[in-house]
Amino acid sequence: TQLLEQSPQFLSIQEGENLTVYCNSSSVFSSLQWYRQEPGEGPVLLVTVVTGGEVKKLKRLTFQFGDARKDSSLHITAAQPGDTGLYLCAGEREGGADGLTFGKGTHLIIQP
């Protein structure tokens, strides 16, 4: 059983469309991070959310941490081909060890 469930697993949309990907768990996290990974490279951190209900914006990307700190979402407005990649959420469990737990990721393809 995956501690962090990401959905959808795969998503292919046209340039200019909006999309939302989700990261859900039954566990509470002290913080949650979103990473983007391109082929042949390691994940790169996009954002960290810490407070329940927190919303952070990074240009066309909006990240939200659930009120109960069990889930998170990433919304992309007017997607562009450069947004293509694997989006991973990762959390540090409350009261858990220091290491991050990763979801399996959402493979996103933005078609021109």
Add this chain to the structure above:
Amino acid sequence: DAGVIQSPRHEVTEMGQEVTLRCKPISGHDYLFWYRQTMMRGLELLIYFNNNVPIDDSGMPEDRFSAKMPNASFSTLKIQPSEPRDSAVYFCASSPGTSEQDTQYFGPGTRLTVL
């Protein structure tokens, strides 16, 4: 800074052989993490070190896997003997700390294929 450096980038070996993966973390980072990524299981934490000391190795799959960090600028992950199911991309990451503000910086990974 050059970022986290991993070598080799690709490794192809035969079942039963010993494999050693290498990592040089970012200078000044106190934490080093080894991860494994597969399509089936995603990105899994294998082991992490704090100031060269292994803190949590509960993610290491079997006794065939071992990791060392002899000094602050070098770590190895060894698989002996290797098996086809070990085929994956292995990532090393380093971090200055483990608070929410501390980012983990990943290396480019080593793609391991065991035939």
